[in-house]
Amino acid sequence: xxxxxxxxxxxxxxxxxxxxxxxxxxxxxxxxxxxxxxxxxxxxxxxxxxxxxxxxxxxxxxxxxxxxxxxxxxxxxxxxxxxxxxxxxxxxxxxxxxxxxxxxxxxxxxxxxxxxxxxxxxxxxxxxxxxxxxxxxxxxxxxxxxxxxxxxxxxxxxxxxxxxxxxxxxxxxxxxxxxxxxxxxxxxxxxxxxxxxxxxxxxxxxxxxxxxxxxxxxxxxxxxxxxxxxxxxxxxxxxxxxxxxxxxxxxxxxxxxxxxxxxxxxxxxxxxxxxxxxxxxxxxxxxxxxxxxxxxxxxxxxxxx
Amino acid sequence: xxxxxxxxxxxxxxxxxxxxxxxxxxxxxxxxxxxxxxxxxxxxxxxxxxxxxxxxxxxxxxxxxxxxxxxxxxx
Numbered sequence: 001x002x003x004x005x006x007x008x009x010x011x012x013x014x015x016x017x018x019x020x021x022x023x024x025x026x027x028x029x030x031x032x033x034x035x036x037x038x039x040x041x042x043x044x045x046x047x048x049x050x051x052x053x054x055x056x057x058x059x060x061x062x063x064x065x066x067x068x069x070x071x072x073x074x075x076x077x078x079x080x081x082x083x084x085x086x087x088x089x090x091x092x093x094x095x096x097x098x099x100x101x102x103x104x105x106x107x108x109x110x111x112x113x114x115x116x117x118x119x120x121x122x123x124x125x126x127x128x129x130x131x132x133x134x135x136x137x138x139x140x141x142x143x144x145x146x147x148x149x150x151x152x153x154x155x156x157x158x159x160x161x162x163x164x165x166x167x168x169x170x171x172x173x174x175x176x177x178x179x180x181x182x183x184x185x186x187x188x189x190x191x192x193x194x195x196x197x198x199x200x201x202x203x204x205x206x207x208x209x210x211x212x213x214x215x216x217x218x219x220x221x222x223x224x225x226x227x228x229x230x231x232x233x234x235x236x237x238x239x240x241x242x243x244x245x246x247x248x249x250x251x252x253x254x255x256x257x258x259x260x261x262x263x264x265x266x267x268x269x270x271x272x273x274x275x276x277x278x279x280x281x282x283x284x285x286x287x288x289x290x291x292x293x294x295x296x297x298x299x300x301x302x303x304x305x
Numbered sequence: 306x307x308x309x310x311x312x313x314x315x316x317x318x319x320x321x322x323x324x325x326x327x328x329x330x331x332x333x334x335x336x337x338x339x340x341x342x343x344x345x346x347x348x349x350x351x352x353x354x355x356x357x358x359x360x361x362x363x364x365x366x367x368x369x370x371x372x373x374x375x376x377x378x379x380x
Binding site: 200 | 360361362363364365366367368369371372373374375376377378379
């Protein structure tokens with residue numbers, strides 16, 4: 001079940017649904033809220049058009065249908081694919097954009113809102129995941145091996161939050177928080193007194209905390225219980241271990257990471273889920289909060305208590 | 306007789322000290338190796354400095370009675 005935002009919407013806040021989750025923006029200058037929402041919606045639409053794996057007409061899908069031939073792509077798609085490939089390199093392949101076919105094979109083949117409630121759980125099937133290094137990006141020329149479907153979901157939503165926040169701050173001169181489900185980016189020179197207040201909580205009833213982010217900081221949360229589908233007793237989640245082509249073992253229920261970009265935070269929170277018990281070593285001194293299946297909370301890197 | 310006994314004790318003590326030295330060296334080596342294994346390696350993340358030059362943002366705890374402005378939950 002995707003995130004359902006239950007916080008109130010004040011004069012400084014706008015909220016709507018997108019990509020099977022909730023988009024929410026908060027500005028320090030409420031007079032610029034409407035313009036900010038327009039900018040953010042346009043940015044998200046551009047990202048969707050560039051890299052949705054659910055739209056047959058997206059640039060990404062066209063590149064994946066090119067039969068392994070190089071195709072010219074827009075600066076936006078080049079940036080998003082580049083970000084995904086860097087995330088793969090930085091995490092030793094834990095966050096791999098070539099898991100698209102595996103996700104489709106497991107039933108996650110359309111916008112998440114459309115698969116909620118579907119009884120799809122091919123429990124014994126295993127899907128090969130091609131190596132991310134087989135994808136070539138040279139400037140604005142992208143080559144996707146024949147038969148490979150890219151899924152930028154792990155990085156593109158976070159990158160979209162970063163881009164949208166930066167756009168609003170630069171164009172409108174207001175500080176802003178952009179939240180796309182678990183992915184939160186902030187931009188602008190100031191934050192509300194004490195910092196941006198973010199409630200960190202996965203499902204209702206889970207351990208929760210309120211943290212304050214300084215201006216420019218970001219926070220991402222990845223979950224093995226957030227986007228699930230299947231049937232009772234055999235629920236699948238959306239974070240794929242590229243080495244098995246299956247949802248990563250749920251060592252952690254939830255991992256939240258703070259960084260100076262949402263892309264960075266999401267890359268680390270996703271990799272932590274994939275790495276399981278190795279997450280603590282991976283995250284090291286990065287501010288992070290990990291919740292076990294038994295709802296025990298582990299805080300690292302100065303995450304406040 | 307007493308001299309033989311004394312020599313034997315000396316050899317025993319020397320042997321015990323030598324064994325302890327070797328064991329200590331091995332222990333230090335193992336500890337160093339374990340420390341290496343736990344240290345930051347290529348498997349760990351590389352700090353990504355922010356605008357202030359700090360490797361990571363400093364979060365502070367909010368008052369649980371304060372309203373949040375956004376939720377970071379699993380998505």
